[in-house]
Amino acid sequence: MKIVEFxxxxxxxxxxxxxxxxxxxxxxxxxxxxxxxxMVIGFLIIIxxxxxxxxxxxxxxxxxxxxxxxxxxxxxxxxxxxLNLTSMxxxxxxxxxxxxxxxxxxxxxxxxxxxxxxxxxISIYEDEENYGNIKEIELILEDDIKEKEQQDxxxxxxxxxxxxxxxxxxxxxxxxxxxxxxxxNIISEKYNVSKENIRVFLNTEGEGEVDG
Amino acid sequence: xxxxxxxxxxxxxxxxxxxxxxxxxxxxxxxxxLITGIVIFTIILDKIEYVVETLNNLSRNTNxxxxxxxxxxxxxxxxxxxxxxxQISRDAGENAIASKIELxxxxxxxxxxxxxxxxxxxxxxxxxx
Numbered sequence: 199m200k201i202v203e204f205x206x207x208x209x210x211x212x213x214x215x216x217x218x219x220x221x222x223x224x225x226x227x228x229x230x231x232x233x234x235x236x237m238v239i240g241f242l243i244i245i246x247x248x249x250x251x252x253x254x255x256x257x258x259x260x261x262x263x264x265x266x267x268x269x270x271x272x273x274x275x276x277x278x279x280x281l282n283l284t285s286m287x288x289x290x291x292x293x294x295x296x297x298x299x300x301x302x303x304x305x306x307x308x309x310x311x312x313x314x315x316x317x318x319x320i321s322i323y324e325d326e327e328n329y330g331n332i333k334e335i336e337l338i339l340e341d342d343i344k345e346k347e348q349q350d351x352x353x354x355x356x357x358x359x360x361x362x363x364x365x366x367x368x369x370x371x372x373x374x375x376x377x378x379x380x381x382x383n384i385i386s387e388k389y390n391v392s393k394e395n396i397r398v399f400l401n402t403e404g405e406g407e408v409d410g
Numbered sequence: 411x412x413x414x415x416x417x418x419x420x421x422x423x424x425x426x427x428x429x430x431x432x433x434x435x436x437x438x439x440x441x442x443x444l445i446t447g448i449v450i451f452t453i454i455l456d457k458i459e460y461v462v463e464t465l466n467n468l469s470r471n472t473n474x475x476x477x478x479x480x481x482x483x484x485x486x487x488x489x490x491x492x493x494x495x496x497q498i499s500r501d502a503g504e505n506a507i508a509s510k511i512e513l514x515x516x517x518x519x520x521x522x523x524x525x526x527x528x529x530x531x532x533x534x535x536x537x538x539x
Contacts, residue, residue, distance in 0.1 A: 211472045218465055222482060225461075229496075231489040231515060238485055238523045241530050246474050252536045 208250045215246040295330065296320050303335070303385060310384055313339040316401055332391050337381065337398045412457070416450050440502050447494055478526055485519050 219239050226235045304315040319336040323329060382396045423446035430439040462483060469479040492515030499508035 207473060211474060214468055214472045215474065218468055218479070221465060222486065226486055227489050227493045229489070229493050230512065231492060231519065234516060234519045234523070235482070235485055235489055238482055238519070238526055241523070241526045242474070242478050242482060245478065245526070245530055245533060246472070248530075248533045248537060249474065252533050255537060 204250065204254070211246050211250070215243060219243065292322070296322065299332065299389075303337075303389075306384060306388060307337075307339075307381060311380055313341060313381065313400075316340045332389050332395075334395045335385060335389075335391060335397070337385075337396070338401055339381070339398060340401045412453055416453055419446060419449055419453075436502075440498070443501060444498055447498070451494075475529075478529070481522050481526060485522055488515055488519055488522070491515075 219242070222235070222239060226232050299320055300318045303318055307313060307315050315337060317338040319334075321333045323331045323333050381398050382393050385391060385396055386393050423442055426442050427439045430436070430442065465483070466476075466479070470476060492511055496508040496511045496515075499505075499511060
């Protein structure tokens with residue numbers, strides 16, 4: 199708004215000055231002093247045109263600064279009221295990202311191996327440097343039952359030890375899965391995660407059903 | 411009505427001056443023309459005041475310094491007065507004195523214009539980065 203005010207004053211000044219000058223030009227006597235009067239009037243007109251800009255420079259006023267100040271103010275106001283919203287938004291972005299990665303891994307594994315993914319747990323780095331890189335992957339696999347029925351073979355899976363997973367996994371019986379190298383290779387190649395950080399488990403419930 | 415007053419005074423004075431010149435009374439002719447000029451100027455003084463006042467009010471509405479505008483009014487006044495004096499001198503046949511009066515007027519106008527000139531130069535220097 200300050201810009202509009204400035205331009206308005208400037209144009210008003212110029213208009214008034216020119217009206218005055220045209221009146222004065224009539225009044226000036228027609229002798230050889232007229233050219234001196236004209237010179238002084240010319241000075242006055244130049245002053246009227248230039249002086250607003252000098253005021254701007256003296257006040258360190260610049261259009262750009264003014265415009266950016268307005269924008270920054272707007273953003274700050276928004277931030278103040280929406281601080282919670284920003285963190286919520288970050289969380290949502292993270293969730294969506296992890297969802298996408300899980301989907302991707304599922305597709306990859308079901309295409310390139312005999313197993314179907316039942317559950318995935320992913321944790322990602324949240325520090326500045328490698329934000330979004332995958333820290334750990336936990337896979338819970340199931341044998342692809344359809345495939346098995348077609349082939350009518352039973353995969354023998356060695357059982358080394360049985361781990362009870364805590365919390366949400368405790369209803370499932372899970373085995374540390376030995377033939378996981380194939381799956382681990384696929385994942386570690388694609389997502390650049392070291393193999394130690396990939397854990398693969400096999401859900402034995404499905405096998406039991408097949409056996410029975 | 412002032413117009414009729416002014417014109418009639420002017421015509422009467424002209425007739426007087428012509429008569430005086432024909433009777434070789436040039437000094438009185440000069441005085442008559444001088445007095446005529448002063449009288450006419452006195453008559454129009456009110457009108458001039460009104461005009462100048464209006465112009466002043468107009469110029470106060472601008473952001474330009476009022477002194478510049480009053481300087482221009484002063485310069486116009488000087489131009490009129492110098493013209494008045496110079497023409498009387500020319501009428502009396504003293505062209506040399508008339509041009510001296512004009513020279514004085516020019517110098518004083520330049521002196522009055524100097525502050526405006528300086529202000530303009532300052533502006534230009536300030537506006538340069």
